[in-house]
Amino acid sequence: MFTRREALFGAAIGAAAVAAMPAFSATITQADIKALPREKIKLVAPPFVHPHDQVAKTGPKVVEFTMTIEEKPVVIDADGTKLNAMTYNGTIPGPLMVVHQDDYVELTLINPDTNSLAHNIDFHAATGALGGGGLTLINPGEQVTLRFKATRTGTFVYHCAPGGPMIPWHVVSGMNGAIMVLPRDGLRNDQGKPVKYDRIFYIGESDFYIPRDEKGNFKSYESAGDGYDDIVKVMRGLIPTHVVFNGKVGSLTGDNAMKAKVGETVLIVHSQANRDTRPHLIGGHGDYVWEQGKFANPPAKDLETWFIRGGSAGSALYTFLQPGIYAYVNHNLIEAVELGATAHFMVEGTWNDDLMTQVEAPKPIAVN
Numbered sequence: 001m002f003t004r005r006e007a008l009f010g011a012a013i014g015a016a017a018v019a020a021m022p023a024f025s026a027t028i029t030q031a032d033i034k035a036l037p038r039e040k041i042k043l044v045a046p047p048f049v050h051p052h053d054q055v056a057k058t059g060p061k062v063v064e065f066t067m068t069i070e071e072k073p074v075v076i077d078a079d080g081t082k083l084n085a086m087t088y089n090g091t092i093p094g095p096l097m098v099v100h101q102d103d104y105v106e107l108t109l110i111n112p113d114t115n116s117l118a119h120n121i122d123f124h125a126a127t128g129a130l131g132g133g134g135l136t137l138i139n140p141g142e143q144v145t146l147r148f149k150a151t152r153t154g155t156f157v158y159h160c161a162p163g164g165p166m167i168p169w170h171v172v173s174g175m176n177g178a179i180m181v182l183p184r185d186g187l188r189n190d191q192g193k194p195v196k197y198d199r200i201f202y203i204g205e206s207d208f209y210i211p212r213d214e215k216g217n218f219k220s221y222e223s224a225g226d227g228y229d230d231i232v233k234v235m236r237g238l239i240p241t242h243v244v245f246n247g248k249v250g251s252l253t254g255d256n257a258m259k260a261k262v263g264e265t266v267l268i269v270h271s272q273a274n275r276d277t278r279p280h281l282i283g284g285h286g287d288y289v290w291e292q293g294k295f296a297n298p299p300a301k302d303l304e305t306w307f308i309r310g311g312s313a314g315s316a317l318y319t320f321l322q323p324g325i326y327a328y329v330n331h332n333l334i335e336a337v338e339l340g341a342t343a344h345f346m347v348e349g350t351w352n353d354d355l356m357t358q359v360e361a362p363k364p365i366a367v368n
């Protein structure tokens with residue numbers, strides 16, 4: 001049920017896609033790509049992002065990434081609720097990769113023999129072969145290297161897509177992340193003027209479908225495969241039991257709040273591989289928002305809430321103007337408060353009375 005040979009949907013379309021590929025582009029040869037400079041990037045766990053230049057300092061290069069797939073139980077809530085997670089590099093979401101337009105992304109994907117399932121990766125930023133899914137399907141004990149050219153700018157989802165019913169199951173078990181392809185000369189606002197960020201955070205939103213026992217308590221399983229039948233039943237109801245940022249309830253709140261200072265500009269990249277969401281920064285705004293995430297389109301200005309379509313990643317640029325704790329939520333507030341989709345920004349700095357002040361402290365209602 002889970003091996004590469006048996007993942008028919010992926011394998012069949014993948015083979016067809018490979019057969020249909022031309023030998024190579026007429027203008028760029030393998031030798032040309034071999035001659036390009038190479039850079040090896042060490043990925044970091046979200047919400048943090050590996051160091052990168054916003055404006056490319058050189059011409060296109062081959063950017064090398066490595067991700068190891070980890071199947072492992074993960075606690076997703078303070079009450080101990082467990083998900084038999086499948087992850088890229090051990091985190092939900094997988095790490096954010098950053099390259100520039102016309103760079104080549106070269107990913108080595110490792111499926112250790114301690115795993116039990118076949119996995120692959122479909123990059124929405126890539127062109128052909130199921131976004132690479134048709135060329136990267138690997139069994140436990142195998143690794144594979146894929147190269148694709150980052151031709152379009154923007155933030156894009158990547159996810160596992162090993163075929164048929166395995167696809168949604170792997171995605172809602174944690175196998176998703178995002179890549180950001182920056183324009184070589186950096187980001188630009190709605191007027192075409194360059195804009196920069198001082199900090200970047202990556203938030204990957206997940207919908208989880210944890211089965212319950214007869215008493216209504218969340219069930220746990222020895223392995224991902226053991227829970228499969230029960231989980232699919234919950235998935236088919238389309239109502240998640242948890243909607244969370246970065247893998248669990250509270251992963252970005254309290255001590256784990258994302259930090260910034262008044263006057264700093266923050267780029268928030270937000271992905272959802274499976275389900276629509278509507279990020280909102282309580283007490284702040286999106287100065288510039290690439291709601292669909294694609295930098296070839298001018299950003300929208302001054303948004304209150306933005307819409308991230310399931311299967312996409314968007315980004316919002318905001319310069320913090322007031323200190324304090326900001327909640328960053330999915331503004332379906334039931335999902336934010338009851339199901340877990342809340343993060344915090346902790347912002348230091350000086351309060352601006354002009355923007356807001358409490359004119360009079362609370363007191364008993366005046367009687368005339």
Ligand SMILES: [Cu+2]
Pocket residue numbers: 086118119120160161162170175
């Ligand atoms: Cu997978």
